[in-house]
Amino acid sequence: MPGFTSHLAKVGPRRLRLPHAPVRAKPAPRSPANEASIASTSKPRDRPSFPCVEAHAARESRLRSSRRSSNLATSSTPQPPLPASEPEPPYERPNPRSYKVYHHSKPLPLTYAPPLPDFDIAYETWGTLSPAKDNVILLHTGLSASSHAASTDLNPSEGWWEKFIGPGRALDTNQFFIICTNVLGGCYGSTGPSSMDPTTGQRYGTRFPILSIFDMVRAQFCLLDHLGIRQLYASVGCSMGAMQSLAAGWLHPERVGKVVSISGTARSSPSAIAMRFAQRSVLMADPNWNNGFYYDGLPPHTGMKLARQIATITYRSGPEWDQRFGRRLRPPPQSSQQSSTRARDSGSPRVPALCPDFLIETYLDYQGESFCLKYDANSLIYISKAMDVFDLTSSALAELRLTPSPQRSSPPPLPPSLASHTSSPAHQHYHWLTSHSKSHPPPPNPPAHLPELAEGLRPLANTPMLILGVQSDILFPVEQQREVADALRMAGNQAVSYYELGGVWGHDTFLLDVQNVGGAIRGFLS
């Protein structure tokens, strides 16, 4: 943010020693009696400073100088310098040797755009592929995860689902061969907006085509074809991965044995779209974003931090923060010059700061700070948009004119009342069709789109499904989990396992609750 940086530069490092919060800058009581002395000292250098704002400029400076020094290092080493048009993407990527890459050299048809000329898919595997290649589980990731779901020989660091993958675990490597890919559109080895466009020799940026969840799944099936894997034992995914998991079963019902959908949805809701829109908006408003063409410069790190702060709010729950942080404040700064501490000698209360002061604020600040250089901003924008446009209702699917898999077995015919597209007869059948688990009663007012969703999900009518939701999830609320289970049952699926979990972990439950989430998966797969 050039404007802010230059402002700071003018003021210089002295400012960093000024008080944190504005109020204590002048601890002497302001009364008419001492107006003159205050007025005489109120020059711009006495303005309050804000470490949380300065952090953005400091990050910008660090990035700028590290970029300079890396350019110097490159040009002083014997290796040929990188061409000017091909700087390294600015986010931290995993070591390219820590995962495998499949290069698909043929065009990939896309839902909304002309075919992608070619693409890479990064992937990792766990367990042993059976000779019949019939023990494969395709694991789909959430928005920003890499293929590194668990540690491997190539990359011993802990994966994002470490405790769910291994001998005897939810995805049992004694039984199954598990494949996890970095999603198409991502930035951890798979082709995405930060990749080179072979047709121009430059990075795609926002010339990258809009993706759908179906496109991501099609790319994964190109990998499966390459590996000679005809049949998946199961498709498993959480969050956005649950969308992919449903899409995989929908596109290839004959190739997908079972589907696991955890804390996902078959139809993104306006409230989830709203939260992702807020993230894209702050990201795209960062001047560094530069309409998506920032790969020659500095990334929109401030926008990424702000976007991640917003995202983090949706990942847990109010009750968790009540328990974990309550209204507790960060520890008082060590320096007595920090004004947000209580002036203990005066007995006055600790002065609140406008920068992070409550623990919940420092938590969000930390989450944003630690993410903002780890992921590509354009990947976040494109993949979050793919989540928004995901909709398995029949009318939305008709719009996309997706080609069904030719090997699909015919799902059982819908009852006439459903096939007629009128909602009231469908609702008459509602109580008859839905064989709910005891954990949730049939909704008194099923959503109007439920019959359409049931019709859209017909290709999944013969696939055993596990739908699992969390009651404290505010991003993919439990009503959406019930909706998927209900629609599947209305579509004729007799093999829907449905679970709801309590607890306070919200959307992140799928990362944390090994016992309940893992247990449900293990039971369903065995």
Add this chain to the structure above:
Amino acid sequence: MPGFTSHLAKVGPRRLRLPHAPVRAKPAPRSPANEASIASTSKPRDRPSFPCVEAHAARESRLRSSRRSSNLATSSTPQPPLPASEPEPPYERPNPRSYKVYHHSKPLPLTYAPPLPDFDIAYETWGTLSPAKDNVILLHTGLSASSHAASTDLNPSEGWWEKFIGPGRALDTNQFFIICTNVLGGCYGSTGPSSMDPTTGQRYGTRFPILSIFDMVRAQFCLLDHLGIRQLYASVGCSMGAMQSLAAGWLHPERVGKVVSISGTARSSPSAIAMRFAQRSVLMADPNWNNGFYYDGLPPHTGMKLARQIATITYRSGPEWDQRFGRRLRPPPQSSQQSSTRARDSGSPRVPALCPDFLIETYLDYQGESFCLKYDANSLIYISKAMDVFDLTSSALAELRLTPSPQRSSPPPLPPSLASHTSSPAHQHYHWLTSHSKSHPPPPNPPAHLPELAEGLRPLANTPMLILGVQSDILFPVEQQREVADALRMAGNQAVSYYELGGVWGHDTFLLDVQNVGGAIRGFLS
């Protein structure tokens, strides 16, 4: 945002005619066969454009030129030009003649800072003050509202609570004399960060002291003293106004006859703090914010738009958006050059845009755009912080060392189990003390802070209270309403009226549901 503005300026207005979404910029299928032609046309001028991002730069340009022309106009008219140190604040204010202003020329003690040397409070009134001055209702506003709650002779435009104020309405002007103030810290006529600091002759900016809800209420009571109003018939408020309403009853139990608290809280929760923190963060990261000293330049209009988008998400509810917007898209743009329309002749689906495309997105965009120049950014920061630090539990109050009103009547003593501060005996008394309305059962696990809140609310034990909450409110959830009612009952209050409303309007219900919200208030006040 200077960096972005200059980037746009280089590109010029031609960009505005480029396609909306990136994908359709090259509608020809990309295949190896036509790589060369695409590569040859992929110069920077062919980059996709983003109207939603350009809107920020366009707004910046408009503001800059209107500022220039207003300076010109000022200097060409006979009136003396404004001194350079005193430009008009950049937000749109109501006409200063449309409300009354009380100037308090003595220092106002503050919770966290030395006294404010003097202050203004803007206010409006409805109805007729009785000779005994005993029919006064003090109405408190939400965060960003002005004193213009309803139309007046001075200002006939519709107020923010128009349908709740008038003859026979919830606040019945046939019976009551209603006073509404712009809050201390605001920007609609009351003293706030955009006001002139009498000690420096410059605008306060972030030298303005951190405020508490108690400070705001103290300023209102200075106005009441000035008007010779000793006794309030009732204190009424919604949202942040509910906090003020509780604080008024707490500070002056002998002067406040009844308290109405609608969709408020007695203790801001970490999840509400998180949402307000996200808003402050995007605002403070806008380079125009300039550490709060932007009154000589351009306001942080982009940050304000982004902040309002986030805020708007918290004002309604997912179910409302489901009903109102669902997954519907904005109408296709008229121009065939707009790429987010479906290429109807090709039969391909409408290409999603990265700028607002779903109606929920255009709604948030519109709400942000129409607010971003109407309110002062520093007021938003300061007042939202005052909401965060509001906490009526006994330990938080002890920290503040607030001076209780000397006229306070003794509340009934707490049961020994509560006074002992241990939660388990308190919980034993819980079912005995709480005489819940039929609409909510006692919580099986009352929050751990409930006894402390009950102790903190003791000064309100003799005041008839109306607590009203909305089940779809995600900002002040219904659990917080129950908590206030429960804590009041535990504190010995035998006159707590408690209502919960259904519906989908979320937090905004207090602005919309005249029948139910208005009816409850009318019943309680009569």
